[in-house]
Amino acid sequence: MKKITTNELTERLKAGKIKPRLRSKLRFNPDNIENWEDMEFIAVFDQNHKEGVILLDNSNHSYVIPFNLTTGLTNKSTGRSNAITCDFCTTWQIGKRAASITIINPTEPNRTFGFLCCTDLDCSSHVRNKTAESVLSRTQLREDLTVNDRIVRLKKNLIKIIENTNIQSL
Template identity: 40%
Template sequence: MQKIDLQFFNQLLDESDIKQRIKRELRFNTSISHLKDSDWLELEMIHISNRSGNVGVLLLGLATSIYLIPYEFKKIGPSASTGRQQPIICDFCRTWQSGTRAGTITFTNVKSGKSNVTYLCCGDLRCSDHVRSKTSASKTSRTQLREDMDNENRIDRFNERLDRLVNDLEITPLTLPEE
């Protein structure tokens, strides 16, 4: 994905159909503060959230298109029967996450207003880093799942899942502003 600054992000928000309340609450600079210039080339997905982290937008850079998808995020709580947090496998990057680092992300089909779609996901939403084995969680996951895929195949699988998400939610790509 190309590097995105606040002005460019605001142009994308203006073009999107995202509710004004969500647009006002987003913390762009805080959400991307951990990224270096070189990191942008290896990103397919970035989450821009509000202060509490429970509402935001996913910024997807797929092929030559950019998508903004509003979401609601919830940490997974303890199981009612055992009292323990259950580990999950992220529906996007297929990384095994302990219950304390897992959550659910819910999307609403903006165009049709149809029912919500919920996915299990990494609590940090750093799936682009997990598929490239850049995090300790991804290294732990490789041993838990005994996965012998290389990073390129993981990246391809991740992109396919993001494409499927965009198609399922009927999201249209945003027009990139002229530079």
């Protein structure tokens, strides 16, 4: 991703038809992200880490994808938290780092789409082996893909999610 400013974020949120209620809640400081060029997407959250938008640049297209996040996935019969594999980056995550994400297409608000994901949505760092979770995941899944192959897989998964949710580019 190319670094975007707070003003550019505002423009993107308007162009992406993000509701003012959500826009006003988002916490974004572009300087808190050190490695923009190593990010396939950026998640901007609200204060409670429950709602936000995903900013995604793919070839010449930009997308803004609003979401709700539910953390602490537990198995109803055992009460234990469930481990998941992220639908974005394919990282295996223990229950407390796992979430389900609901994507709402702003132009089709009656349709919602659910996926499983890393709670931090820092999938770009996980595929690059920059996190403890990514090292654990490789062991759990017995995965020997290169970092580059994992980046390619993340990009493909993002394209699939855009297609499935029918989010239009800006």
